Amino acid sequence: MEEEFWNSINLIAPPFTTYSVRRKNFGTDQFKKCLENAIAYFAEQTTFFEEVNQISQIIYLGKSQFRMMKGFQEMKKTHQAAIRFKRLNIVDILEAFNSYVADDFQSEILLPSRQNLDYVLIKLQGVSKILIRIITCSRKSSRYFLGLIKMGSFYIKGSIFVSTLAKVWDMSREMCQYAVKLYNDLRQFRDKLQEIKNCEWIANNCELPEKLEDWLGDEYECFVNNETYDTKLLTKSEDIENFRKEMQQVTEIIKNLKTNEQEDKVESKSISEFFPVKIEKMELEIEDYKPILRNEVTHLDYKHSLASVRSKENVKLFLKFEDKYRKQDPQKSITIKRLKQKAWKDFKNDFKNKLLLMQESPLLEYFHDNLNHYMSNE
Structure with missing residues (x-):
């Protein structure tokens, strides 16, 4: 050999x-x-x-x-x-x-x-x-x-x-x-x-x-020698010019929609003339251009209870509001009667790391099991 x-x-x-x-x-x-x-x-x-x-x-x-x-x-x-x-x-x-x-x-x-x-x-x-x-x-x-x-x-x-x-x-x-x-x-x-x-x-x-x-x-x-995909971003002048034209068209559509909203008249034809896509999809894309206020409340529909914890976002809101209620409004707190401050702090710090590493389904199961475990031991 x-x-x-x-x-x-x-x-x-x-x-x-x-x-x-x-x-x-x-x-x-x-x-x-x-x-x-x-x-x-x-x-x-x-x-x-x-x-x-x-x-x-x-x-x-x-x-x-x-x-x-x-x-x-x-x-x-x-x-x-x-x-x-x-x-x-x-x-x-x-x-x-x-x-x-x-x-x-x-x-x-x-x-x-x-x-x-x-x-x-x-x-x-x-x-x-x-x-x-x-x-x-x-x-x-x-x-x-x-x-x-x-x-x-x-x-x-x-x-x-x-x-x-x-x-x-x-x-x-x-x-x-x-x-x-x-x-x-x-x-x-x-x-x-x-x-x-x-x-x-x-x-x-x-x-x-x-x-x-x-x-x-x-x-x-x-x-190494595979050229079936493009490894570069917008580097050609033609691509940049096309991107600018598309952004100008989107800006004009947004202005037209704002004018139509003031007059209570919405014309869907103005969107379809520029982009061959569904109106619902374009409305979702336009929402991205609306400014988001720094102190805007995005959790108005949240109800503070264990039954409402059904997603990662619910876990974040639960930890946030529970921590707030334990300090300011104990009557609304769920864990204050069953968990001491040190146990609650350990539970909260544990889940800050789990939110980054775990997927949603095992995270929710881990959340309910561990919360019951902490509350039963106190």
Whole structure:
């Protein structure tokens, strides 16, 4: 079985040996430019490591609270792969190899051996594999936290997690594409370089692929080179102009509706002329543009009783009003006769955390069971 040299941590580089060749037999302009561009590109990826440092801080702060969440475990895998990528230090490898490539201004030039180029190509294989690992793990983690946000929980921390992971995912995807392109460009020069004899570095049965994307296989096509979705926001001038026109149309509709309300005349035709959607749907969208007063009361229909607790919002209102009644109006309080202040405080603090982590159905069951448990023990 062929050994996976790209996955070897202790892979020893071959001794750097050079040989002289006439300049006309090997044009170094393209070769040198390819290496210098690659060094500059990987050296400028400071933003990537800043995002990785942010993931490190998130893991440190939430390692106890979120350790059982699958998305958090995938985030830790993303961080571990990013650390391996940093320790690989591809910039130093490329700079060391580039230092042995002489400038193309002499009649005879010095070039490194084929074994030295093979070492760089093997390291690029490892870089691409590690970056794909970062891409897949960050994608799984972000999808997990997006699922929690869609279910109506984990808004604040979930948004921070997803935004950080998305940045790491996007930059890893871009770097992986560049690493594949760099490998393919350098691979073309392999046959032009001379192989040093009596230099047994790796096994003879190790063959480097012609195209790195073919060697990576489905992982590269599915997770890196997949162009079936758009990863950019409104960046085109046409998109921005269309968005402005739509917003102007919505503003005109709102003005017309306000005028019609004052005259007690509502014309549904004005809406359908602009948007081919149902009137009920448009009315819901227009409601979003109405200002919400800071002190506006949104719980007029709430009745303070255990039977009215049927949703997450009811749990929040119950805790809020019960705490208020215990201090200001004890006659309306439900728990003041059965729960002491310390027990009520423990119960309230417990549910502040549960509201962020638990789904609605198990949360309601947990609420009623624990409230009865607290009240029966007092």
